[in-house]
Amino acid sequence: MRMHPTATVRAATFFLIGGVTSTLFYWVVGLAAFLLAVIFSARFYTEVLWFDEIGYLDVYLTVVKTKIWMGVVPFLFMSSMVAGNMLLAQRLARLDRVISADERRVDSWRRSVEPYFRPLVITVALICGLVVGLQTYPHWQTYILWANKVDWGRTDPQFDRDLSYFMFELSLHVLINHWLFVCVLVVLILTLATSYICGGIRPQAPHSMLPFQVNLHISVLVFALMALLGWGMLLDLHLLSYSERGVVTGLGFTDSNASLLAYKFVAAAVVAGFIMFQVNIRRPGWIIPTIVVVYLILIGLSIIRFYPNLFQLIIVEPQELEREQPYIEDHLQFTRYGFGLDKVERRTAGVAETGNVAAIENDRQLLETLRLWDPATLLINFRELQAFRAYYDFTDIDVDRYMIDGQLQPVMIAARELKIGNLPEHSRRWQSERLIYSHSYGLVTASVSEATPAGLPVFLTGDLPSSGPGALSVRNPQIYYGENSPEFSIVGTETVELDRPREGRSFGKHTYDGGGGVPIDSIFDRLLFAIRFWDIRLALTTLLTDDSRVLYHRDVRERVQRVAPFLEVDADPYPVAAEGRIKWVVDCYTISDMMPYSKRIDLSDFSQIFQGKQKDSGIIPAEFIRLLARRTQRANYVRGSVKAVVDAYDGSVVLYVTDESDKVLQTWRKAFPQAFRPVAEASAQIKAHFRYPQDLFQIQSIIWADYHMRASDAFYAREGAWRIPHDANFISLRRERARPEHEQRNVDLRPYWLKTRFPGEERSEFAIVQPFSPESRNVLSGYLVGGSDGDRLGRLTSYNFSPDTTILGPSQAQARIDQDARISAWMTLRMQSGSRVSRGRLLAIPLDNAVIYIEPLFVQADKSSVSELLGAQLASVPELKQVVIVFGDRVLMRPTLKEAVAALFDDADAALPGRPESDSGGAIDEPPAQPIENVDQLERER
Numbered sequence: 001m002r003m004h005p006t007a008t009v010r011a012a013t014f015f016l017i018g019g020v021t022s023t024l025f026y027w028v029v030g031l032a033a034f035l036l037a038v039i040f041s042a043r044f045y046t047e048v049l050w051f052d053e054i055g056y057l058d059v060y061l062t063v064v065k066t067k068i069w070m071g072v073v074p075f076l077f078m079s080s081m082v083a084g085n086m087l088l089a090q091r092l093a094r095l096d097r098v099i100s101a102d103e104r105r106v107d108s109w110r111r112s113v114e115p116y117f118r119p120l121v122i123t124v125a126l127i128c129g130l131v132v133g134l135q136t137y138p139h140w141q142t143y144i145l146w147a148n149k150v151d152w153g154r155t156d157p158q159f160d161r162d163l164s165y166f167m168f169e170l171s172l173h174v175l176i177n178h179w180l181f182v183c184v185l186v187v188l189i190l191t192l193a194t195s196y197i198c199g200g201i202r203p204q205a206p207h208s209m210l211p212f213q214v215n216l217h218i219s220v221l222v223f224a225l226m227a228l229l230g231w232g233m234l235l236d237l238h239l240l241s242y243s244e245r246g247v248v249t250g251l252g253f254t255d256s257n258a259s260l261l262a263y264k265f266v267a268a269a270v271v272a273g274f275i276m277f278q279v280n281i282r283r284p285g286w287i288i289p290t291i292v293v294v295y296l297i298l299i300g301l302s303i304i305r306f307y308p309n310l311f312q313l314i315i316v317e318p319q320e321l322e323r324e325q326p327y328i329e330d331h332l333q334f335t336r337y338g339f340g341l342d343k344v345e346r347r348t349a350g351v352a353e354t355g356n357v358a359a360i361e362n363d364r365q366l367l368e369t370l371r372l373w374d375p376a377t378l379l380i381n382f383r384e385l386q387a388f389r390a391y392y393d394f395t396d397i398d399v400d401r402y403m404i405d406g407q408l409q410p411v412m413i414a415a416r417e418l419k420i421g422n423l424p425e426h427s428r429r430w431q432s433e434r435l436i437y438s439h440s441y442g443l444v445t446a447s448v449s450e451a452t453p454a455g456l457p458v459f460l461t462g463d464l465p466s467s468g469p470g471a472l473s474v475r476n477p478q479i480y481y482g483e484n485s486p487e488f489s490i491v492g493t494e495t496v497e498l499d500r501p502r503e504g505r506s507f508g509k510h511t512y513d514g515g516g517g518v519p520i521d522s523i524f525d526r527l528l529f530a531i532r533f534w535d536i537r538l539a540l541t542t543l544l545t546d547d548s549r550v551l552y553h554r555d556v557r558e559r560v561q562r563v564a565p566f567l568e569v570d571a572d573p574y575p576v577a578a579e580g581r582i583k584w585v586v587d588c589y590t591i592s593d594m595m596p597y598s599k600r601i602d603l604s605d606f607s608q609i610f611q612g613k614q615k616d617s618g619i620i621p622a623e624f625i626r627l628l629a630r631r632t633q634r635a636n637y638v639r640g641s642v643k644a645v646v647d648a649y650d651g652s653v654v655l656y657v658t659d660e661s662d663k664v665l666q667t668w669r670k671a672f673p674q675a676f677r678p679v680a681e682a683s684a685q686i687k688a689h690f691r692y693p694q695d696l697f698q699i700q701s702i703i704w705a706d707y708h709m710r711a712s713d714a715f716y717a718r719e720g721a722w723r724i725p726h727d728a729n730f731i732s733l734r735r736e737r738a739r740p741e742h743e744q745r746n747v748d749l750r751p752y753w754l755k756t757r758f759p760g761e762e763r764s765e766f767a768i769v770q771p772f773s774p775e776s777r778n779v780l781s782g783y784l785v786g787g788s789d790g791d792r793l794g795r796l797t798s799y800n801f802s803p804d805t806t807i808l809g810p811s812q813a814q815a816r817i818d819q820d821a822r823i824s825a826w827m828t829l830r831m832q833s834g835s836r837v838s839r840g841r842l843l844a845i846p847l848d849n850a851v852i853y854i855e856p857l858f859v860q861a862d863k864s865s866v867s868e869l870l871g872a873q874l875a876s877v878p879e880l881k882q883v884v885i886v887f888g889d890r891v892l893m894r895p896t897l898k899e900a901v902a903a904l905f906d907d908a909d910a911a912l913p914g915r916p917e918s919d920s921g922g923a924i925d926e927p928p929a930q931p932i933e934n935v936d937q938l939e940r941e942r
Contacts (some may be wrong), residue, residue: 038531039531042532043532046528046532049518050552051563053516054563054651054653055653056653058672058675059563059564063140067138067140070136070139070143071134071136074179075129075130077132077183078129078131078132079125083121083122085187085191086121086124086125086194087118087121088217089198089217092211093199124190128186136175144566144668144671146168146169146171148671149169150663150667152164152167152663156597157330158251158256159237159241161238166596167592167594167595167637167664168667170238170239173235177231177232180228181225184221184225184228185225188225191217191221195217234267236263240255241597242596242600245312248324248332248599249331249636250598251327251597252327253324254316257315258307258311262303262307263304265303266304320716321716324716325712325713328712328716330597332707332715334597335636335703336707337595338599339636339637339638339700339707340640343796344704345797345798346800347797347799348802349759349782349801349846351805351850356850356888357904357905359848359849360848360852360887363756363757366755366756367845367852368449368898368901369409369448369755370756370897371410371752371843372448372840372880373412373447373840374841375397375412378397378457378878379414380878382446384876384877385459386444386463387416388501391418391420391422392440393416393418393419393484394415394417395417395483395484396414396572398413398572398575399411399412399413400576400689401689401766402469402472402577404460404469404471404472408755409447409448410448410754410755411447411472412445412446412457413443413444413576415444415648416440416442416443416479417440417484418437418440418479418482418485420437420486430537434488434490435489435490436495436498437486438480438491438497439489439512440479440485441464441479442466442474443472443474443575444459445460445462447460451880454879455859455879456880460472461473465477471577472577474580474582476581476582478499478510480512480551480649481551481649482554483573485554485555487533488551488552489550489551490544490548490549491548492512492547492548493544494545497509497510498510514649514650514651516551516649517551518549518552521546523539526538527539529550551651556646557570557586559651559653560644560646563653563655566590566668566672567589567590567642568588570587571695572695576686578683578689579685579686581647581649582648583645583647583686584646584647585645585689585690586644587640587643587644587691587694588643589642589693589696590668591603591635592635592664593636594637598636598637599636599707600634601699602634603635639662639664639696641658641662642655642658643655643679643682645682654682655677656677656679657669657677657678657679658690690788691753691788691793692767692787692788697770700784700796701784704722705721705722705772706722708720708782718775720803721775722772722774724749724772724773725748725771725780725810725811726749727748727750727842749810751768751769751770752769753766753768753769754769754843756845757847757848758799758846758848759846759847759849760848765788765789767786767788767792768786769784770784771810772784773809777809778810778811779806779807779808779812780801780807780809780844781803782799783844783846784796784799785797807851808886808888816886817842820891823893826882834862835859836861837858837859839857839858840856840858841856850887852886853886853887854884854885856882857881857882857884859878860877860879862876881895883895883896884900885903885904890904
């Protein structure tokens with residue numbers, strides 16, 4: 001038959017278009033693959049350069065290699081298992097069989113798939129392998145811990161196995177068992193489907209539905225599945241060490257007497273399944289496999305699920321304490337050990353007669369130097385008085401101590417950082433952002449207890465250029481690496497760098513001479529970095545020289561996290577002045593959730609640790625603290641064993657080991673021996689600024705509230721349970737604010753840094769303190785102290801008050817402040833005169849024989865409705881106007897801390913002129929009966 005010319009043209013056109021479309025498709029796919037490869041290669045190469053420059057290339061390459069083979073091995077295994085079994089299932093199917101009428105539809109499927117069978121198998125195998133590889137490679141830490149495990153030297157109470165098995169081995173065994181089980185299950189399903197389509201399984205043929213070869217193939221896979229199930233049962237026996245079934249975490253009475261027995265029954269059922277599948281190999285059919293599967297499901301559900309629950313209800317709960325008592329003791333012991341609370345030094349704090357000033361006579365000089373300034377309030381002063389330019393900002397304020405005038409004094413310290421986002425839009429040019437605004441400048445420090453006559457902070461260092469006492473002075477005030485540094489900058493170019501502003505002339509200039517950064521002295525490197533940062537201007541600029549270097553990964557937390565990805569990083573790095581330079585100190589933690597019997601906490605419920613920047617000594621929320629904002633993670637073992645020190649000028653990172661006994665850290669050191677240094681190698685100036693790990697202390701405080709109880713019956717009944725007290729002025733602050741965004745506080749009282757003399761100590765020390773109250777009561781029951789000075793660094797001390805002694809709690813102290821008529825009148829007048837009163841932190845100050853409360857009161861101009869309508873920006877700063885002291889029944893308010901302390905001790909010489917002396921009880925005189933018309937009248941009346 002002759003084809004019509006038009007039809008021929010249409011066919012040729014269709015063929016050409018189809019060919020062009022196919023060719024274009026392959027070109028697009030190839031080009032996309034090439035671009036992805038280039039982008040990936042550029043990032044990998046620049047990461048290698050960065051790690052090589054910082055001295056941690058071995059860490060990076062080890063982690064990359066481990067990730068690769070942790071993904072490649074499961075990928076190859078899964079792909080080969082899927083492809084091999086599907087091809088074998090096709091080969092075992094009889095192709096010369098007689099097709100019955102009922103099998104014609106299945107046979108049509110086979111004929112449709114047969115021409116594409118091998119490509120389809122390869123595609124399915126690669127997809128399955130890729131899914132498994134992507135699921136396993138993130139567990140590289142699990143493998144490294146197993147490969148470098150060390151003996152723990154301590155066993156668990158049930159299985160008498162060394163804790164290294166639970167901490168380093170069990171997780172890997174569970175992981176391997178899980179992905180092997182999934183692998184075999186998927187392979188079994190795909191094999192059954194292939195055998196059915198290809199005719200190996202023929203339900204429509206009663207006498208040849210399952211040939212011997214096909215039955216043997218499927219039985220071997222089911223046998224492997226059963227073996228993995230049996231191995232999983234053995235692993236589940238040890239996983240009972242983390243059971244939550246009873247009143248505590250770990251093996252309880254039910255788990256020890258019922259769950260273990262249930263798992264043994266299931267193990268016996270698995271063995272019976274092995275035997276029955278051996279019979280099935282010799283006598284093919286589908287009846288035996290079905291019976292085995294149903295049998296295992298019924299046994300598993302009835303024994304593992306129902307029997308222990310029934311045992312718990314009938315046998316345990318009617319006499320729970322007597323049954324669970326030895327297991328509660330194990331839980332208490334291992335939980336305290338897991339969170340580093342097993343070595344807490346317990347002390348009883350003696351308290352003299354309430355309000356007895358003689359009991360604190362020896363601490364008078366100490367009281368006059370106690371901390372007043374609240375970092376959240378002081379941050380406003382720093383930004384308004386020390387930022388100077390829009391491109392400078394302060395991220396947060398920390399508390400540290402320095403030797404000033406021969407005395408160790410706590411100070412408020414912050415780094416003046418660069419914030420390019422604050423620049424006006426017309427000033428944000430590429431050259432300015434990447435070449436000129438390359439760094440920030442200087443530290444700002446202030447006294448914790450002093451204020452100027454105007455109520456402003458007393459700055460110890462500040463201004464531009466920086467000046468201050470010798471201990472706080474630095475030769476290199478430039479900050480190239482901080483908490484808020486730009487994404488990347490280029491130094492050593494033909495463009496000058498802005499060092500600091502100068503009045504009336506061009507800005508101060510600086511040429512970077514540090515060793516940080518990666519050289520970018522070739523067109524190849526420039527192209528790679530242009531691809532990495534997706535910025536073609538980096539490759540096109542002519543301002544680079546042979547000495548140019550690119551600085552990136554400049555956030556100090558990110559920097560530490562990259563060189564030690566196996567450690568968790570504290571939320572709040574703090575700057576120190578040491579060795580003539582600015583250094584950042586970052587606490588690092590080892591974390592695990594595999595400590596048997598220890599209480600597991602969900603770190604995603606910890607809501608403030610790694611989030612906000614407005615930190616003092618950390619923020620204790622109503623629930624647990626978020627230790628990891630980037631992912632959900634559980635933990636029942638935490639140690640603060642590493643101090644990372646980052647140089648703010650050259651970006652160098654040094655990891656100092658402060659706790660040699662940490663077994664998890666010993667494993668990481670075995671894997672990465674060059675990454676760590678002993679703390680003895682740190683200079684004396686650096687070690688003098690090490691503090692108790694802040695986030696660790698907050699977690700330990702939450703755990704200690706319950707686990708300070710040593711008796712199992714007291715823990716069960718919660719007879720002596722503590723809680724974190726509420727921040728009593730939180731409600732007052734909400735009531736006094738016109739808008740909710742004004743100085744938001746947390747409902748719970750956060751721990752705080754201070755320098756005081758604790759009970760039983762001869763001298764004062766710098767420490768972090770967390771007060772506690774009994775459950776459902778507002779008195780003070782005790783406090784936990786994290787030592788930071790000298791040989792007390794890293795030591796915890798718990799002070800508790802006798803239960804028959806009533807000690808004023810924070811909320812009760814705040815209530816007395818609020819109820820004081822003169823203080824209330826003073827605050828009311830200022831709240832009505834275009835200003836607002838801001839309460840500082842109410843600090844409970846533990847002394848040798850007493851507890852005293854101090855609260856500063858600040859006054860700040862408030863925005864009026866007129867100024868808001870006109871769009872005016874009211875630049876006001878908080879001014880310290882009054883200091884309130886609560887001691888026993890005495891409530892005192894004076895303009896300065898020294899005057900308040902003097903009034904407390906009835907020092908007439910220190911009283912203000914014209915101010916009447918307080919009575920013997922120290923209470924402030926009642927306000928006049930007549931209404932007060934203004935503030936001056938109030939002052940005169942006082």
